[in-house]
Amino acid sequence: MRVGLLGLGRIGAFHATTLAAHPEVDELVVGDADEVRAKEVAGRVGALVGDAFQADAVVVATPTSTHAELILRACEAGVPVFCEKPVAPGIEETARVVQAAARSGTLVQIGFQRRFDAGYAEARRALSGGEIGDLHRVHMLTADPRPPAAEYIPLSGGIYRDCHIHDFDILRWVTGREVESVYAAGSNRGAAFFAEAGDVDNSAALLTLEDGTLVTLQGSRYNGAGYDVRMELAGTRRTLAVGLDERVPLASAEPGVAFPGGEPWPDFGTRFEAAYVAELGAFLACARDGGPSPCGVGEALAALRVAEAAELSRREGRPVRVAEIEQVAA
Numbered sequence: 001m002r003v004g005l006l007g008l009g010r011i012g013a014f015h016a017t018t019l020a021a022h023p024e025v026d027e028l029v030v031g032d033a034d035e036v037r038a039k040e041v042a043g044r045v046g047a048l049v050g051d052a053f054q055a056d057a058v059v060v061a062t063p064t065s066t067h068a069e070l071i072l073r074a075c076e077a078g079v080p081v082f083c084e085k086p087v088a089p090g091i092e093e094t095a096r097v098v099q100a101a102a103r104s105g106t107l108v109q110i111g112f113q114r115r116f117d118a119g120y121a122e123a124r125r126a127l128s129g130g131e132i133g134d135l136h137r138v139h140m141l142t143a144d145p146r147p148p149a150a151e152y153i154p155l156s157g158g159i160y161r162d163c164h165i166h167d168f169d170i171l172r173w174v175t176g177r178e179v180e181s182v183y184a185a186g187s188n189r190g191a192a193f194f195a196e197a198g199d200v201d202n203s204a205a206l207l208t209l210e211d212g213t214l215v216t217l218q219g220s221r222y223n224g225a226g227y228d229v230r231m232e233l234a235g236t237r238r239t240l241a242v243g244l245d246e247r248v249p250l251a252s253a254e255p256g257v258a259f260p261g262g263e264p265w266p267d268f269g270t271r272f273e274a275a276y277v278a279e280l281g282a283f284l285a286c287a288r289d290g291g292p293s294p295c296g297v298g299e300a301l302a303a304l305r306v307a308e309a310a311e312l313s314r315r316e317g318r319p320v321r322v323a324e325i326e327q328v329a330a
Contacts, residue, residue, distance in 0.1 A: 001288060003019055003058070004031070004051070004054070004055035004059065005052055006032070007032060007062035007063070008061070009032075011276075016042075016044075018276065020045035022281065029047065029052050030049055031052045033062075056080070057284065058081050059280070060082065060083040064086060067087055071097055075108065076104070080109075081108050082280065085111050085165060085300060086161070087297055094304055108293060109282075112169040112299070113272050113275040113279050117272060119245075122242075132234075132239075134235055135213050137213065138171065138232065138233050139230075140171065140215065140230070140232075142167055142219045142229050143220040144220065145223050145226050157307075160203065160205075160311045160314065164217060177210055179207050179215075180322060181208045181319050182306065182310045183319040184206075184314040185317075186202060186203045186204070189222065201220065203217070203219040205313070226247075226266060227270070228243070228249045230244060245260065247260065248265070309321070309325050312325070
């Protein structure tokens with residue numbers, strides 16, 4: 001296959017390495033607004049610099065503001081496209097992309113990489129197979145060891161849209177349930193640029209699923225122990241935890257307990273490296289053989305609706321039903 005890649009920032013450069021090494025990729029064509037960076041990455045991985053759309057499939061890792069336009073361009077050209085989240089900054093534009101993708105019939109996959117992580121996949125299998133029993137409670141956590149750059153925050157959409165949207169997507173995927181309502185909060189304990197942008201650096205939320213299951217969610221931009229991402233599912237038969245491995249950045253206060261003993265995860269790229277590779281492999285297989293997208297634009301819209309409900313709840317200090325947000329995109 002001839003594969004195009006647009007955007008060569010941190011995640012784009014990682015994708016370039018993955019694609020160049022993939023046995024299905026005969027030729028990789030890369031592009032970036034920074035021509036010097038494009039040539040540097042191309043030289044390092046053995047790619048060409050050129051028109052990424054002159055390919056059998058295209059991967060988009062450009063800034064958020066360009067995603068919708070590039071997905072639509074791929075759909076018009078009938079070129080299978082993988083795009084990093086989010087599809088677009090807002091609900092209405094995302095909904096328009098969903099409709100355009102459906103009309104075109106073009107393969108579109110959005111980059112929610114946790115769906116390809118072994119732990120989350122096992123949790124989904126165990127829950128659907130009845131091993132956990134009736135699910136009563138879920139706890140989720142996403143905590144970064146250090147904050148993003150100050151200039152990124154005003155453009156990020158806030159912690160619920162930028163960070164926790166991954167939690168909302170994987171919650172739906174693992175449980176097979178929709179979120180009915182959200183009650184979210186946040187606080188500013190770190191640098192002033194979060195508050196100046198109308199954002200928070202620590203977050204907490206209570207979500208209720210459509211069947212009454214309660215979900216608690218926590219997040220932070222300042223988790224000094226390391227990168228911590230976990231999901232706990234408690235049922236009538238068993239409690240199962242994703243992310244509870246030797247590298248989880250935790251320490252026990254109990255005497256004689258040595259777990260965990262590994263070096264804490266330093267960042268999301270290291271923690272989910274295998275998942276990033278797997279999701280691109282799945283995309284290339286679908287582009288080659290056909291079949292449904294592992295994570296279509298509609299899935300991204302559903303996660304964004306929950307994120308919008310969470311942000312609205314945080315700002316207004318009240319529970320918000322996701323149905324309020326669904327009406328916006330109707």
